[in-house]
Amino acid sequence: MDSATVMSLGTGALEVTLALAAPLLLAALITGVVVGAFQAATQINEMTLSFIPKLLVMALVMALAGPWMLHTLVNYTRELILSIPQLVN
Numbered sequence: 001m002d003s004a005t006v007m008s009l010g011t012g013a014l015e016v017t018l019a020l021a022a023p024l025l026l027a028a029l030i031t032g033v034v035v036g037a038f039q040a041a042t043q044i045n046e047m048t049l050s051f052i053p054k055l056l057v058m059a060l061v062m063a064l065a066g067p068w069m070l071h072t073l074v075n076y077t078r079e080l081i082l083s084i085p086q087l088v089n
Contacts, residue, residue, distance in 0.1 A: 001087050009080075016076045020069050027061040028054050 035050040062069075 005087065012076070012080075016072065019072060023061050023065045023069075024058055027057050031057045 031054045032050055035053050039045065039049060
């Protein structure tokens with residue numbers, strides 16, 4: 001196994017990680033900005049106010065995108081396991 005193969009495997013793993021994390025991170029970011037704007041408009045300075053909306057939105061995103069995320073992860077893992085004999089030779 002040469003360095004190009006290792007870099008290819010690492011790049012693929014990072015791409016899958018980014019694709020799986022992006023929906024949750026974007027949902028948390030958008031929720032945080034909306035709650036922050038609401039807090040700024042109403043002058044509510046409660047630090048823990050954003051946790052419950054973020055938690056609910058992330059649970060909703062997991063419910064909606066969870067099957068796709070699981071399918072993507074299983075496919076990547078299956079391809080990686082099936083490529084082991086080619087990587088060893």
